[in-house]
Structures are given as structure tokens and as C-alpha cells.
Amino acid sequence: MSEPNPPRVRLATTSLAGCFGCHMSFLDIDEKLFPLLERVEFDRSPLTDIKNCGPCDVGLIEGGVCNAENVHVLREFRANCKVLIALGACAITGGLPAQRNHLDLGLCLQEVYLTEPSLARGGIPNDPELPLPLDKVYPLHEIVHIDYFIPGCPPSAEAIWKVLSDLLAGHTPYLAEPLIRYD
Amino acid sequence: MPLNTKTDARLQSALRQWGAHDHRLLQVLRAVQTPAGYLSAEVLAAVADSLSVPLAQVRGVASFYSFLSTEPVGDFRVQFSDSITDRMDGSAALLDKLCRLLWAEPGHVAGDGLVSVATTSCTGLCDQGPAMLVNGRAIGRLNHARIERISELILARIPVDRWPAELFEIVDIVRRRDLLLKCELEPGAALTVARRLSPAELIGVIARAGLRGRGGAGFPSASKWAACAAAPGPERYIVCNADEGEPGTFKDRLLLSQHADLIVEGMTLAGYAVGASHGLLYLRAEYLFLRDGLEQTLARRRQAGLLGATAAIPFDVELHVGAGSYVCGEETALLESLEGRRGIPRNRPPYPVTHGYRDRPTVVDNVETFCAAALVLLAGAEAFRKRGTAQSQGTKLLSVAGDSPARGIYEFPFGVTVRQVLQAAGAEDAIAVQVGGPSGTCISVDEFDRQISFEDLPTGGAFTIFGPTRDIFEVARSYAHFFAHESCGFCTPCRVGTSLLARVVDKIHAGYGTRHELAELEQLIAVLGKGSHCGLGHSAGNPIRDTLLRFMPAYERRLASADFAPAFNLDAALAPARRMTGRDDPAAHLGEGS
Numbered sequence A: 001m002s003e004p005n006p007p008r009v010r011l012a013t014t015s016l017a018g019c020f021g022c023h024m025s026f027l028d029i030d031e032k033l034f035p036l037l038e039r040v041e042f043d044r045s046p047l048t049d050i051k052n053c054g055p056c057d058v059g060l061i062e063g064g065v066c067n068a069e070n071v072h073v074l075r076e077f078r079a080n081c082k083v084l085i086a087l088g089a090c091a092i093t094g095g096l097p098a099q100r101n102h103l104d105l106g107l108c109l110q111e112v113y114l115t116e117p118s119l120a121r122g123g124i125p126n127d128p129e130l131p132l133p134l135d136k137v138y139p140l141h142e143i144v145h146i147d148y149f150i151p152g153c154p155p156s157a158e159a160i161w162k163v164l165s166d167l168l169a170g171h172t173p174y175l176a177e178p179l180i181r182y183d
Numbered sequence B: 001m002p003l004n005t006k007t008d009a010r011l012q013s014a015l016r017q018w019g020a021h022d023h024r025l026l027q028v029l030r031a032v033q034t035p036a037g038y039l040s041a042e043v044l045a046a047v048a049d050s051l052s053v054p055l056a057q058v059r060g061v062a063s064f065y066s067f068l069s070t071e072p073v074g075d076f077r078v079q080f081s082d083s084i085t086d087r088m089d090g091s092a093a094l095l096d097k098l099c100r101l102l103w104a105e106p107g108h109v110a111g112d113g114l115v116s117v118a119t120t121s122c123t124g125l126c127d128q129g130p131a132m133l134v135n136g137r138a139i140g141r142l143n144h145a146r147i148e149r150i151s152e153l154i155l156a157r158i159p160v161d162r163w164p165a166e167l168f169e170i171v172d173i174v175r176r177r178d179l180l181l182k183c184e185l186e187p188g189a190a191l192t193v194a195r196r197l198s199p200a201e202l203i204g205v206i207a208r209a210g211l212r213g214r215g216g217a218g219f220p221s222a223s224k225w226a227a228c229a230a231a232p233g234p235e236r237y238i239v240c241n242a243d244e245g246e247p248g249t250f251k252d253r254l255l256l257s258q259h260a261d262l263i264v265e266g267m268t269l270a271g272y273a274v275g276a277s278h279g280l281l282y283l284r285a286e287y288l289f290l291r292d293g294l295e296q297t298l299a300r301r302r303q304a305g306l307l308g309a310t311a312a313i314p315f316d317v318e319l320h321v322g323a324g325s326y327v328c329g330e331e332t333a334l335l336e337s338l339e340g341r342r343g344i345p346r347n348r349p350p351y352p353v354t355h356g357y358r359d360r361p362t363v364v365d366n367v368e369t370f371c372a373a374a375l376v377l378l379a380g381a382e383a384f385r386k387r388g389t390a391q392s393q394g395t396k397l398l399s400v401a402g403d404s405p406a407r408g409i410y411e412f413p414f415g416v417t418v419r420q421v422l423q424a425a426g427a428e429d430a431i432a433v434q435v436g437g438p439s440g441t442c443i444s445v446d447e448f449d450r451q452i453s454f455e456d457l458p459t460g461g462a463f464t465i466f467g468p469t470r471d472i473f474e475v476a477r478s479y480a481h482f483f484a485h486e487s488c489g490f491c492t493p494c495r496v497g498t499s500l501l502a503r504v505v506d507k508i509h510a511g512y513g514t515r516h517e518l519a520e521l522e523q524l525i526a527v528l529g530k531g532s533h534c535g536l537g538h539s540a541g542n543p544i545r546d547t548l549l550r551f552m553p554a555y556e557r558r559l560a561s562a563d564f565a566p567a568f569n570l571d572a573a574l575a576p577a578r579r580m581t582g583r584d585d586p587a588a589h590l591g592e593g594s
Ligand SMILES: Cc1cc2nc3c(=O)[nH]c(=O)nc-3n(C[C@H](O)[C@H](O)[C@H](O)COP(=O)(O)O)c2cc1C
Pocket: B212, B213, B214, B215, B216, B217, B218, B219, B241, B242, B243, B244, B245, B246, B326, B327, B328, B329, B330, B331, B332, B364, B365, B366, B367, B369, B534, B535, B536
């Protein structure tokens, strides 16, 4: 009797307050996508258009947490993914969007929607459909537990591939210095 | 902009005293900054000019030391000592009270430049806390009456020089004397003994006595001296480390105020042993009140022919005052500071014995070590080594503070158990003792039979007692903040690691901690221990490591039950946006978790 194929690993990915640059870098693993697809099936991801994350083995998240919706998505991922990975500088530190953290959110909204001439007549948007912004942009690990971090803006395709292939092979992911050296 | 005449006069007098050399930068900055003043951009530029050093370097030094200020401070600069023992003695309420009386806010200048109130690391008055510094002058035994008195003096704008002397009274309480503190030195007596020996024989006597450094690490003093004597160089230096910054330690304060002759005698015979004719004594800024007495001792000894270029042993001592930095107690940071730079520890090797002060062979020893060296010559190596244990000869001064009805200095032979010290201090009900300060070891009841010695519990001298009502978690949290504040910032593991440690314990303190944070603490402590550049970083995790091991329930009872929780209330983080949009619908709120 032949060995049954090992069950495929379910992978979910999403972008919160990010620029999709990390996802682009992920796709840059190029021809390695084929062996990856033999071992992996995608759950919720910009690549699949599945709207909600189901039970998964691995979740990859780019971008920090800037609003209420980001919190819900992050919690959904944490509740469903056995292993959750923060992908890229924004997910790990807040990154570029966190530049707003030293500004007061109230003053920001006031300036953009009330006192700045171009948009002033619109008023501050208050449609319940719109997610409310948080006072600051937070890194993922300040909201939920994160298992692994892949640094870089964006992390190189090699670094992303190394972490995923380590996980598939059952190793604790390890990024040697050349993969996380940026100068 | 030219300096005003008063500032210029101070600068000129500082230059006369210290000379216009780049390695005098710190002492010059200290001298031009009035006790209540600050270093304005013009002053920094004038100093840079006079010493011919780049302005960036002057700014770098001015911003490194916490007692130098580049921002205006109040005419009265109040700094509350913020050691755990000050807090146990009620410093927080007194600080609140003073702020209320003066309409001040901690960390800000109030009353149109009248006063600024802030906190500073342990000022070494733990036996008579809570304590504060006003314009650099120490006041102990604070209580409500004293605080009211001080606020009246400030509001009446009475210059600190004219405040009642009893406010500034510092008492030295010696509870137990042994070989060292019983020794009554006839100035010069140890030098007379030394001169009958060759330098090599003198080092031999110190070796036979088994003397080890009293600053904490316990390095054999004779080996250090011999290495310095053997190192080639046109000049050698003897440095006395009187930085005593370890929270809970104040035994050097006693020696500096009551036994200055013994210290200088020890330094002089070290100079004789290694062939050094220059000595430097680095006094922590918090002990400024000891400077005049020390200068008088030096002057008296010069007059008596015991010190100076023409003395029988040609050797002189120069007094330097620090500027508020714990890391400067680390010997290579101390040398950097003596050379006028930021107190950033050097790479070792090379060690100070070959490349020390101004790159010359240098012996750096603790105050008590020099006293003990003089004692060895007076009492003899055999009498000295009769006290103590196999690897820790002689006696040790302990600074007993915290929950004891009899705080003060205790001199015990090495080998004394923690329990014996607690008995002597009337503190048998202690639940924990911090031996050697935050960089030392925290032990609990089960280990009170352990010995004070290099082979078991080494200590630079701190012995801080915590009674049955104390919350050991708060002790560890206070120490974590101490290290985060005092990290010199040179290396990332310590600069970032100490801040993260403080953040994580704060998160636990706020009730948001989970098992995740406990694991995080362990990981950070490992990184600090492995990755740091100097001893500060290596030991910064000790208080948490020790208390996690021995007082886990103090952490556990604060944990939130969740596997992980943010360090803040997420719903509150939406409040500004709710306010601005006027929304209050369900989607405008975040619950506790998914
Ligand atoms: C962060 C740090 C602070 C220190 N503070 C002091 C101090 O205040 N006084 C002291 O004598 N040694 C202090 N030391 C130890 C010194 O580096 C050095 O070992 C000691 O002065 C050597 O003198 P000894 O051999 O006589 O003990 C400190 C070490 C570190 C790492």
C-alpha cells in the first residue's frame, strides 16, 4: 500500500495597514510557487478572494493595525491560524503608517476634514460602514500573540521562502544574517 | 551671543582650575553650570571654543549626564531620590505634596522659572530616606514637616546657602565595627610600614592577605597591582572609584566622610606599589557634600608631608566629581568620564591595568579596597586573613537598608550568613533580601543561611531588606526602570532590552500580562545576558530573573486569564475617532477579544 499524500498545509494571508509590497515580494518567489502550491492550499488571501479565514495552519499578515476592521481581521486570523507570522516592517513596528503616531488623531481629522479648505465642506465622515481609526497604528504583536517575525520592507522573497519552507519541513524557522541584513 | 559677565567669570575660573584641555571637558562643564542653572547654547559654544573641542562633543557630554542640563531648570532644582527604599519610606506622597504646595508638576519648570521637581536614581541615603537633592545638595529624613518647610523656603526664594543647616545634616550610623572600622589610623602610619618594604614586597603582603576588590567583582587586588606595575608606560595612575551608584549602597559614603585618611593612605601605598605618582578620586555627584571634607583631608596630608610631589612617597590625589550616571561606576566608563567624555564603557581587553587613564597603566579600585589595603599594612596580612572564609579574606561593610529598625553600616567578617545580618538588624521577619543591589541577587527565606562571600553571595555592599508586607513584584519593577533609565544607550541589546523589560513589567503591573509576557521576560533576560557590551546590561535582568524564580506568585496573581492581551484598552483607542465622528454604533466599539 502506498503512503497517502501528506495533507496539504492551509495558508491564509492578508494585508492590514500595508501597501501590498510584502505580498508582491511573496509572489517574487517565482518558480518556487509551484512546489509551494503542491504542498499548500490557500484560504483567505488576496490571491483567492475567500472573504473569511477558516481553520488554517499558517497565517501571513503584512501591515500594522490602524483601525477597528484591522483588529477584527487580525483576531480572526489569530483565532484560526495555528501559526501566525508578522510579515514586514509595518506588521512588526507599524512602519510607515505609524508616522502618524506622534500626531493627535482628533487634530488630524479636524485639519483634514474641517479646516483644510479643499475637503472642509464634507465634514468628518461618520458612515457606520467605515471602520473607525485607532488613536495610533499598532504593530501586530501588541494586539495578539505573534509566533514569528519576518523583517524587511519588504522582506526578500528568499526570506519569506525560507520561513515557509522551514515550516513545511518541520523546522523552527531561522533567518541567517545575510537574509536580514539590509546595508 | 557673548556670555554675560557672571557666566564668563565662572568659565574663566573653571579654566584656571582645570586647564583648557579637552580631557577636562566634564569638570569644566560642571563648574560653569551653576547648581541651579543650565548650560545654554552660548555656554556650550564658549566651552567648545575655550577647550578647542567640537561643539558636537560638548553637546554630547552635556546631554549624557543627568545632572547637566541643556534646558532651563528652576532656580530651585529639586530631585527626589527614587530608590525602592525611598518609595517604601513614602517618597511618592511627599513628592506629590511638594508639587501641590509649589503648584508644580513633576518634570516641568513651574512658577515662572522658580522651581523644577523631578526624580533621580538612588542618592545613597537609603539609611535615612526618603531623600532629595536641592540644587545638588542632599537632604535626608524627609517627612511632611520637612517638605512644608522646604516649600516655604522655596516660595520665599531663600537661597539654598541660607537654608537652616540642620536640613542638610547627614548622619552616619555604624551599627557594627570589626577590623576595619575599629582601626584608628595615625595618618602616615601605613605609609611608614610600606616604606620599609620594596614595592614588590608590598604587593606580596597584599597577596598574602588575600585582599580582593570590594567593588563587587572581587578581583584579587595584588594581581591587579602587579599587572599595572609590570605594564610599560611613562606614567601610571591610581583611580579610586567613589561612584557608589548601586541602589541601596552607602558604605563608601561613610568611609569618605569618616575615614578619608585611610582611603588616601591606601591610594598612596598603591601608588608606591605600582610606581604611580598621580591619583584620581572620582566622587559621585550625589555626594557633593563630601567634597569639602575630602579636599581638607588632602590639604592636611599635603601639609603634613604625606601627600604631594615632595612627600616621602611622591604621590598626589586630584578630586573629580561625576555628574549623575550609574554606568560611570563601571571602571572603563569611569575612565572615560575622568577623561571628560561620555561615560560609555570601553572594549576590554585591553584592561585598565595596561591601558587605563589616558591610555596609561592604571589601577582602579573601590574606596573600601584602598581602606582594606591600608588596614593590611597596619594590622598585618595574617590578622587580616584570619577573618573571613577560604576565598574571601577580611571583613565587608554592609549597607543595611529597607525594612529594619536598625538601618546603617554593619561590618562583618566574610562568611556571615544572611540570617545573622538580619538578626543583628532586627529584621528576622524579612521575606526577601536584595544582596548587592539590583545587579546582585534577590534571595528568599529558604536561603537565609547562605553566606556573604565571593564564593556564595558576593556584594558590593548593598543589603536591602523587604519585610512581610512588601510586594516583591514592585521591587523588581522599580529595578527594571532603574536599568532602563541608566542604560548608556551604546549597545542595542541593553538600550532596547532594558526598555522592553520595563515595558513588559509595566504591562503586567497594569493587569494586561499573560503567560506570554512571562516567556517574553525570560527571552529578554537571555538576550541581555548574552548580547550586552558591559556589566550593566549583563545584570539588568537579574532582579526579574531572581524574582520569577522565587516569587512567581507575585507575578501570577497579576496575570489576565487570556493567553494574550494588549497592553492597553483597545476600545479606548477608538475613543478619539468616536468623539470626532460622533459615532456610537456597535461597529464603533471593540470588545475584549474575538
Ligand atoms: C554598571 C556598573 C557599575 C559599577 N559601579 C561601581 C561603583 O559604583 N563602585 C565600585 O567600586 N565599583 C563599581 N563597579 C565595578 C567596577 O567596574 C570595578 O570592578 C571596581 O571598581 C574595581 O574595584 P575593586 O577591584 O576594588 O572592587 C561597577 C560595575 C558595573 C558594571
